Amino acid sequence: MNILSIQSHVAYGHVGNASAVFPMQRLGVEVWPIHTVQFSNHTGYGSWKGRVFDGPAIEDLVEGIAERGVLGRCNGVLSGYMGSADIGNAILSAVARVRTLNPEALYCCDPVIGDVGRGIFVRPGIPEFMRDQAIPAADIITPNQFELDYLSGLATKTLADLKQAVAAVQGMGPKVILVTSVETQETPSDSVDLVAGESGRFWRVRTPKLSLSVNGAGDAIAALFFVHYARSRSAATALAEASASVYGLLKRTEEAGSREILTIAAQNEFVSPTYRFDAEEV
Helix, strand or coil: CEEEEEEEEECCCCCCHHHHHHHHHHCCCEEEEEEEEEECCCHHHCCCCEEECCHHHHHHHHHHHHHCCCHHHCCEEEECCCCCHHHHHHHHHHHHHHHHHCCCCEEEECCCCEECCCEECCCCCHHHHHHHHHHHHCCEECCEHHHHHHHHCCCCCCHHHHHHHHHHHHCCCCCEEEEEEECCCCCCCCEEEEEEEECCEEEEEEEECCCCCCECHHHHHHHHHHHHHHHHCCHHHHHHHHHHHHHHHHHHHHHHCCCECCCCCCCHHHHCCCCCCCCEEC
8 A cells, every 4th residue: 555645744753744654654554755844843842943845845746756657556645734725735736646547546634723722723724725625625534623623613512513513524525534532521531532434324432531742643543544444444443443553652652751652662552552442333
């Protein structure tokens, strides 16, 4: 399997492609990474060095891959944080080129917009670009609960609300939706839920809540869910596999007291998770 992953990248730590590429490689996937930014570290540290690339730079790299005659072998495109609509347009252009050569290729969009407590943290215009252009083009999306609420225009206080919101966003285009960081009225205070929806059915995985705050976990779970779904064509299977791996990764990170997720040290969690959770149909 060949995946074109177009995301941000950091030299130190694990966010964007630095969080998504290696887990996919450990699962035996050939990854073609294109970086939308190249920073020294993630911006959560408050200072960083590096540069942001533009849409033409991304299109140039995609053209170079096409010139090798291999773009038709691409099985899917994965995208994450989009720093500008210019970059977003370049990503959607890449998706269109891949689909022209391989109509079976999937597009998984992690619609990074914001989060509970922080609100919308991307540049003006990006939330609307995600909602109006990226989401309709995607086969799979992996929003957190805050992002699902924004995309659907609904408040998801209960599981029934969440299912309604997923169905509303599926009506915009994507057939498969994984919702992360879910806390509804039914979620125990010591737990967190992940919910996946496909073809009118819904599955939930409930894991213990961990006491850590790190960047990059969302990038990792989007990549893992995408690969497992592409192989199994089952949202339930992909949910169970991805949640097990990411929980193990975060548990190891918590135990180490690390500010960066232990993508390398805990790499066996990607292929042989320590913890397993049932995907319960709800």
